[in-house]
Amino acid sequence: MSNSDRPALGQKVALGALYDAKLDIFHPGSILTGVPPVDAVTERPAEKTNTSVTIGGTYRERHNALDIQCDTAASILAGLIKPQGSGVYLRNVSSDKLILCGAIHHHVSTVQEKLNFMALELHNHLDLDLLQNRDSTHVVLGINWGLHTVLEVKQHISQDDNYKDSKDAFEADLTKLRNCFDAESKGNPSTASCRMNPEYDYTLYSDAFEEEGLVLQTADEALQFIRLIPDHISQSSNGKGWPLSYALLPLTMLHHFIQLPHELQVTSSPISPEYLAKFTNLFDNYEIAGAKLQAYYADLSRHSLHTSESHIEELRRSIDQLEKAKKLAQAEFKQGLVSVRRGQTASTTLWDLFNQYNNGDFSPRKLSAIAGQESAKLDFINHVVSNGAIYIGHNGLSFEDAIDSHDDSGCYAFLFNRNAMKSQDVWNDNCALLMGLLTRARQTAPVYVVDCDATSKSLDSDAPRICRFQNGEESISDLLDHQKFMAEKSLAQYQTNALDTSLNNKPVKRRFVKVPCPCGKCDPTRICEWSCSFCLAPIEYGFTDEFIYCECGRAPYRSYQFKCNGDRHGTDYVSYSTKTLGGLLGNLDQSDYINILILGETGVGKSTFINAFINYLSYETLDLAKASDQLESVIPCSFSIQVMNRNDPNQPIEEKVIKVGGREDEADGSRGASATQQTNVYSVNIGSATYRLIDTPGIGDTRGIQYDKKNMADILSTLSSYENLHGILILLKSNNARLTITFRFCVKELLAHLHRSAVENIVFGFTNTRISNYTPGDTFQPLMSLLKEHSDMGLTLSNSTTYCFDSESFRYLAAYKNACPLPNEEDFRRSWEHSRLESVRLVDYFKTRKPHSVVSTLSLNGARQLIMELTKPMAEISKLIRENITAMEDKKQQLLDTRLTGDNLRKRLQLDKIQFQSHKLDKPRTVCKNTTCCDFKDSGKGDGETVTIYKSHCHPVCYLTDVKQDVVAHPNLIRCAAFSGSDHCKRCTHHWQEHMHVLYELEQVTVQVTDTEIQRQLQANAGDVTLRQTGIAEASKLIGDYKSEHMQIQEAAARFGLFLKAWALTPINDATEDYINMLIQDEESKIEAGRQLGHNVDINKKRLQGLKEDKQAHVELVNTLTKHMRAPRNAKEQLLDEKGVEQLVARLYGLPHFGQNLKAVKNTITSAHKSTYRERPYRIGGRAGAGFGARRANPRQAPARIVTVQKRPPPRVNPKDGHRKHETRSSGIFGGMFSGLSLR
Structure with a gap:
């Protein structure tokens, strides 16, 4: 340490005293002996008074205020120095941010004393033996005398106060108080008012007080002390006052002034001020952390009913740990400081020590981390409770009891926890809504604030929400979300007494209600999309019964009132006139309805695909789907997963069956039967569009070919309820590497029933394509080969007609929802992302297609069915005609025999x-x-x-x-x-x-x-020649009639074949015979195996016989049709259309000899359905996000789901004429086929 001044800090020593800089202490005694000569000590008056203001209460700020240097500050912090007198001010630090600290420093200098080592006589008064104390490093060379006084002023402020304004006012008052001090010290008391804020706290520190400061009540008391300072000084140390500082001379420089008996061994290593300043910051941080913890503890104590006891106990432990850490840091700092000063360790030791306490487990930051964790929540609770809310949480009140205690008026519950407060936007919006409820006029329903950290009530996704409860049930799960949703909706409201809930079905022919608002204030040209004010579902108008439908049920359109979301509408619902509304509803278009027919081979996974497809449109990512309340599904399906514990080779593989959904009319496919048992239509509402997913039984039914025929009839009957098909999706597996018999049969069977005009709407979808990197995979080449066999169809595989899906991510989701999470989630996440993009691309493509007229396919298949039913009777009748012609030729030849006369001739005429x-x-x-x-x-x-x-x-x-x-x-x-x-x-x-x-x-x-004519002539006694001639004429006429009808039947068969060839994508499924042969072979194998095992195989034998009969019938049909599939030879064989087929069949029925046989043929297609109306409406989430209903937020909102079998509504009776109005528009032959079905 160099020659410098060291603050006295209340310590009194004499000139010549020895000082140890390593321990920062003065040794007792002095090197001066006796009374020093007069010229050895010089006194110089230094009368000076200074008053200053300092702001702040930390160690650093107080050290700066008293001009404490780094070495001395370090000694104070390490406990080497215990300040006294005015130095006590340095010990009482304050780091609370809610306490403003300032001080008035009054410094009076009187005398400067200095020891003059140049005086020769002084050498005789020096005890140099004391210098043998190796701990000494300095000698006191001089003393500055006077009196230092500090008046500390504090003000406690609240969090509600404006800090800057309070601080500015506080500093202004300190300046004013300093001026008063100056005036008093000069003996000129200020006439200006020194009245201070009564909230100020005053503590007076002075060298005149040895130990502690003096607490004052007012600033005037401090001014009175200032007036007495001259008296205090005059009475101390012969009027010099108290030591203010000491001038120190290093012992190593003493030899420049006096002759030393020996060389002094003085060791003291300097320390970088930067290192020492770091520790000042460290101990300031400990003080700040302690202040925070204490303030937080006081806050929790005041609100113990809103805080958990465990949290308070944790806070107590943190306070204790902080105090222990601070003491430990001070002890280690003291030891390290002395060790470095003595040169025993390097100064970097202090740096390591600082890092240990500043960044380690005992750092102020970590030990005070708990401070304020519940502060924001407590402030919120206090605020809302003061405004009338009822708190439920750590006070022991039961949430369930509170909810159940209210009647129809209900109540509100604000659910929150500590994490919920971190979502600033959502939190602020919900708080604003909560305060609106609390301050709303005529608010009768109580409002609870439920601390989910303290109750059993869970809070999904840590997002705050306000719930509405009525009769103990949650009626609104998220009031804010509900209000935002309602604000965006144009709402229609029915009269409650007009609602009909007896029917669950909706007519197929319906449209979303999109009409202007009837309010006179609203824009009459603005088309609004209306939703029910009760269930919030989009409302739809049924053309067949003039009812409006929603999820509540149905109500007559004339019972509705409307309130749009326009700014000028107001809060009232407004009605249309019945005539005006009826006219608007009658003109609604159907552009928002997209009909998609889904076809495929049995086992391709249509049901799973539809379930997955709905989820892909519902959720943009797999994570959003996982966060939803439930798994979206409309069709039952199941699959199994295996759980293998590879760490235990002896543990058996566990199989788990995952089931999704369930209905009486569907199997889940888990036992080999086709999961889809009949054609069903799933009406999926996404935004303002409705997608009808027409799910069909699989071709290649596991129960046999007869079921394929029934299934196809079922499909066609369902399609008869719709006017258009926007898309036809043929689903295929991606791993059919060869043209198997089943594969060929299924693809050709699908194409055989589609009209050529449908080719523009056909696309191919491939399932389970994750294994083929989301491409058609092994199926591509076989399918291309199959399509090339019918290149005239114009059906190709291109990017626009090829879609690759993967349902594995849906299976993963189903397993996850069944508490069976699967590994490799990242792979499933990528699968979901790709399948969703493909789903959106598919829907977009169908929107761009010209809809296929369903009537074309229905008429084609009606004609096909009729032709197939007529083919066998036509062949039998042709054979019968040929046999009769032969018989007539024989009779005619016999009649030409002139040897036949008399009775013999009469016998031949039978x-x-x-x-x-x-x-x-x-x-x-x-x-x-x-x-x-x-x-x-x-x-x-x-x-x-x-x-x-x-x-x-x-x-x-x-x-x-x-x-x-x-x-x-x-x-x-x-x-x-x-x-x-x-x-x-x-x-x-x-x-x-x-x-x-x-x-x-x-x-x-x-x-x-x-023969009646011969009989007549016999009765007229005609001669033999006459009888012979008559018989020959009649036989010739019958032969001509038979030949004519035979030719007409042959021409009809030819024209039927040409019709199928011209209008069907493929007229005949030429893979059917191979397919039946395969089934026959399988059945024969089962019979043989059953016999060997001794089982009863009668049922298998009957099934085998049926398959053989099916094969024979198919062969006969193919032979008949292919025989006549040639180019027209004349105008009579002109190409038929559907109407032409009907007319030709009518002519065949009118044949005089054999028409009645044909007319007896019945069409079986009408037996396929119990009802035409089988739509299963399914509304994806009441509030869809961006894109195709993709949900981005609010996973708590459960989607609205309706899965009901739609049945035919009763006929509507016109009150004016009493006649029933039906929707059927078909007639004639095809009308008979589709009897009771409406062609829309």
Whole structure:
């Protein structure tokens, strides 16, 4: 340490005293002996008074105020120096931010004393032996005398006060008080007012007080002390006052003035001021941290009912730990400081020590981290409680009891926790809404604030929300979100007494209500999209019954009132006139409805795809889907996952079945049966658009080819309820590497039933494409080869018609929702992202397509069905005609024989004809009326009657006596043994309602029929020649008639074949025979295996026989059609359209000899459906986010879901004429096929 001044800090020593800079202490005694010579000590008057103001209460600020240098400051902080007198001011630091600190420093200098080592006589008065004390480093060379006084002023402010304004006023008052001090010290008391803020606290520190400061009540008391300072000085140390500072001379410089007996060994290493300043900051930070913890503890103590006891206890531990850490840091700093000063360790030791306490586990920052954790929450609670809210949390009140205690008036609950307060925007908006509820006039419903950190009530995603409860049930889950949502909606409200909830169905022909607002203040040209004010679902107008539909039910359109979201509308609902509203609703268009037909092979995963498709449109990311309340699904499906513990090779593999959804009319596909049992329409509302996803039974049904036929009929019947198809999605697996029989059959079967005009709407979707890097994979080449076989269709695989999906991410989501999370989530996240993009691209593409007219495909398939049903009878009738022609030729030849005369001629004139005769059965017989189980024959009696031959004797001898004969589907027939308690026959597999009892059996017999014309002539006694000529003429005429009808039938067959070739994408599924052969082979294998095992294989045998009959029928059909598929040879063979097919069939029915046989053919397509109306409306989340309903926020909002089988509504009766109005627009032959179905 160099020659410098050291503050006295209340310590009194004499000139010549020794000082140790390493410990920063004065040693007792002095090197001066006795009274020093007069010229050895000089005194110089230094009378000076100075008054100053300082601001701040930290160590650094107080050290600066008293001009304490770094070395001395370090000694004070380390506890080497205990300041006294005015130095006590340095010990009472204040670091609370809510306490303003300032001080008035009054400094009076009187005398400067100095020891003159140049005086020779002084050498005789020096005890140099004391210099042998190696701990000394300096000698006191001089003393500055006087009196230092500090008046500390403090003001406590609150958080509500404006800090800057308070600080400015505080500093202004200190300046004014300093001026008063100056005036008093000069003996001129200020006439100006020194009145201070009564909230100020005063403490007076002075060298005149040895230990502690003096607490004052007013500033005037301090002024009185200032007036007495001259008296205090005069009475101390012979009027010199008190030591203010000491001038120190290093012992190493003493030899310049006196002769020393020996060389002094003085060691003292200087320390960088930068290092020492760091410790001042460290201990300031400890003080600041302690102040924060104490203030926080006081705050918690005042609000103990709003704070957990565990948190308060944790705070107590933090206070104790901080205090211990501070003492430990001070002790280690003291030890390190002395060690470095003595040169025992390097100064970098102090740097390491600083880093340890400043950044380690005992740092002020870490130990005070708990401070203020609950402050914002407590402030919020205090604020809302003071405004009338009821707190539920650490006070022990029960949330459930509070909610249940209110009647219909209900209550509100603000749910929050500490983390919820971090979402600034959401928090501020909810708080504003909460204060609005608390301050709202006529607010009767109580408002609770529920601390979810202290209750069992959970808070999803740590997002605050206000709930509305009525009768103990949550009616609104998020009031803020609800109000924002409502503000964006144009709402329509029905009269409550007009609501009809008896029907769950909606008519197919309906439109979203988009009309202007009827309010006179609103813009009449602005079209609004209206939602129900109760269920918030978009409302739709049903054209067939003039009702408006929503999720509440339905109500007549005339019962509605409207309130749009326009700024000028106001709060009232406004009505339209019935005539005006009816006209607007009648003109609504259907551009918002997109119909998508989904076709595919059994097992391709249509049901899973539809469930996944809805989720992909609902949620933009997998994470958002995981955060939702429930799994979106409309079709039951299931799959299994295996759990393997590879750490335990002996543990068996665990299999878990994940099931999604469930309905009575659907299987889940888990047992091999097709999951989709009938065609269903899922009406998915996304924003303002409705996507009808038409889910179909798979082609290649696991139950056999007959079910394929029924399934296709079911599909066509469902389509008859719609006018257009915007898209046809054919789903395929991505791993069909070869043109398998099943693959060829399924693709061609789909194409065979589509009209050529549908080619522009057909796209191909590939499932499970993650394994093929989201490409068509192995299926691409086989499908391309198959399409090239029918290149005339114009159907190709291109980017716009190819879509690659992957349902694995949906399966992952389903497993996650079933508490079975799967590994490799990142892969599933990428799968979700890709499949969503493909879903959006698919929907966008269908929007750009010209809709395919459903009537075209229906008419084509109606004609196809009719042609297929007529083909076999036409072939049989052609054979019958040829046989009759041959018979007539033989008769004619016999009549030409001139040797036949008389009675012989009369015998030859009898014609042979096949007739059917009946004989009565002893017991009733159960027979099937399905056309596949019946043959239709001419009775052969010349009366034009057609008789039915029942091929299936389902129960040849039935003993039921209460079944009425010849009545189809008699209720008691269900008890017949043919059904064995099932709905289907064990023999023919048809439904029991297609069966009846008969008591007769038809037998085929050959009889002779007398020609009526010959009989007439015989009765007229005509001669042999006349009889012969007449017989020949009649035979020739019949031969000509037969040939003419035969030619017409052949031409019809040809024209039918040309019709299918021209209008169907593929007229015949030429893969059917191979497919049936495969099924026959499988069935034969089952029979053989069953025999070897001794099982009953009767059912398999019946199934095998049915497959063989299907094959024979198909071969006959293909032979008939392909035989006539040639170019038209003349105008008579001009290409038919659907209407032409109908007209040609009518002409065939009118053939005089064989038309009645054809007319007996019945169409079976109408038996496929129980009802046309089978839409399953599904509204994706009441508030969709960006894009196709993708949800970005508010995962608590559960989506509105309706999954109900839609049934036909009752016919509407016009009150004016009493007639029923039907929707059916078909007529004629196809009208009979689609009887009861509406072609929209």
